[in-house]
Amino acid sequence: MKGMRVWLAAIITLVVAALMIPAGAVGAPKSSLVVVSGMWSPPNNFSPINTDSSYGYYVVRFIFQGMMEARLENNQMRFSPALATRWEASADRQTFRFTIHPRATWHDGRPVTAEDVEFTVMTISDPKTETNRGAEIATIAGLTAGGKRVADQQLGFRILGPKSFEVRTKVPVDPQMFFERFGGNVYILPKHVLGSVPPDQLARHPFFQNPTVGNGPFKFVQYKTDQFVELVVNENYHNGAPKVRRVFVRIIPPTTMLAQLERQDLDLSAGFGIGEILIEDWDRVKEMPHVRPVTIRAPGYQFMVFNFSRPYLEDKRVRRAMAHAINRPLIVNQLLKGAGEIAEGPIPPANPYFNAAVKPWAYDTARARALLQEAGWDFNRTIILRVPTGNILRERTGDIIRENLVAVGIKVEIQKSDFPTHLAALTGKNYDIGLIGWAGPTDPDVSSQFRTGGQYNFGHHSIARMDQLLDEGVRLSDPARRKTIYNQFQELFADELPYVVLYYPNGRTVIAKRMSGVNYDIFGLFDYLTYNWVAGPQ
């Protein structure tokens, strides 16, 4: 009997020990040549024009490149060469010329040419192709607003030589915007590999599970489903062979990420929204001697949207009362531990187009009650606050908002659901107020969210003056004049309040101290200029 107990204890110890080995711990021996990055969820494929999420594009950008890489520095957009060595806009801001690096080659040795770029634009713009890059090329002449070709219309793309080409837009556009979207977000496909695949069969082509012919600084080796992606150095990379020889992108949940960081088994998190440190674990990461915590000034925000099809939410005094009632300073100081900002609008404080003159409505419960009374709010009405599950901070924000609104006399019932159900409720106008987040391009055009009938106009609002300003912002190509328009837009936004922007959360990421040359790009991701990465000894 006693012997059996010893055995039992031994078995239990073994099982517990086995459970404590985190998933994804397999992979790499540590050296100055190998770097391990961690992100939360797996990608569904590695298509440079159709992977499902930021998780996929994080991996894609090691393997495939566009013309340039973009990053915001001191509120200025900075472009670095990727496939292109030169890019220039014509004086009329309607024609853009690119020159591809003379030594830019595919991983199989074939040169990257203007034909590959043309093939990529033709593929994305083919109505039969499944892609999420349409918006990035939609300004090009001959394409619809969704970036698809129209019959009988000349495509604004011209090959000038084997390594140079020219793109013409429908109307003059802001060159910054064009370079960010076309130059930074369109990754080039190999024509000699995919040229013969019919566009409607492209999405399911095996190449996108095993993309061995890329053009970036790293080559694809293997993907162990839901565990890790292995990448190896491209010795012939035209901007100089990377110093790091091998990169592993591990798919690990936040808890495991922390444990691996503590064991010095992980070099960096993937970045904003896809591989971060949980708020509770932040202090602990700061205590680790071998890592550098990096706060990323948010390119995105969390907001509370109002359903404008509810007559009782139509009065802007009611919406402003709620902005006054919600204790946003408390949310940022306590819930985010100060790692975030408050701004009354959808253009981030860390954006050149941000209007600093628009101040957020103060937390003022007396003012909130007064406004509600003025607007004739029915204090017996119970409204539904919809909260999606998944983002734990947002869920907690929901609890605080309810308490805050109850405190000024608004009866609120929280209704939680999974994200797809939540999104369906918002688009189906089946809610009163709801929480959700947004992170978009650096360009200030937010028509898809705030214009009447926009694809992401979750509040279903229609504000004539707002439509006017948004249309004008897209039509103008001069950055200074655009800035004036978007300043007015932000003033109008704070007055009308289709959303209460709750907070701009900073990204909480980490880089091992042994790493240098690591920076985040405009999306807050660390796959920026990866050929500059240097890993020191452990």
Added chain:
Amino acid sequence: MPLRIHAFTMSDLASVSRAVDGAKPTRPVTFWSLATQRFLRHRLAVSGLLVMLVIAGIAAAAIWLAPHSPTAIDPVAFQAAPSATHPLGTDSVGRDVLSRLIFAARVSITVGVLAVAMYVVIGTAVGATAGYYGGKMDLVLSRIMDVMLSFPPLIIILFAVSVFGRPSIWNVILVLGLLGWPALARLVRGQFLALRDLEYVLAARANGSSDARIVLRHMLPNALAPVLVAATFGMANAILVEAALSFLGLGVQPPTPSWGNMLTDAQSLTVLERMPWLWVPPGFMILISVLSINFLGDGLRDALDPSLRL
């Protein structure tokens, strides 16, 4: 054949044994008083009952016992360690853990009692019908039970909760009540199959009693003991399922506290290692309430099992 004793013969037998023991009966000894005696000798069961009574008392008196409102936010104490103002600390949005723990007892007790009461009624009715009438009726009802028992329960519950519209405590009760009856019905059916050919039932039938009278008056009281035991264990299960659903966000909706949704705070290594006040109290409450009910069930089973009495 296992010994099945009718209530009338029970007291006779009891007095016989009493006479053998040489004790003087001061009042008529019944099956239930005997069972009570036996139950009281089961120490774990009695302590389980006491713990449950205390928890029920706390739930009933929550308004007076809780030091703070369970939803009030302390703006200067988010995830604060236990202190004089907050004896069990505060949670991730600055609410008093002790107060939430006390109010959460209401949810667990309500779900446990109402869900089980609901499926005991359904299960007994279906089981009794199947067992009493037998034949085709039994065949059909038994197959329905088989089908329902072969679904993975948590998946069905997740599905049902989302189909019923918005998740709430009442939906959890409804779903548990509507899905929990087949196991119980099977138990009751077994009892009725054994009982229906006994002499006293035949006698009642020969008297010309109606089916309803035979079932309700003569058979049901004798089938009640195992139902009571199953219901007790069922209550423990209902509390666990509610905790699981609330942890997944499909049970009790915030800001109403439940032990399950209080545990959702504990999803990071730092909280698990350095902030035990966020997860130990609700975890402990789930543990002791389920353990107490299970002890209680054990005691009831032993006390009510006629085959153990001789």
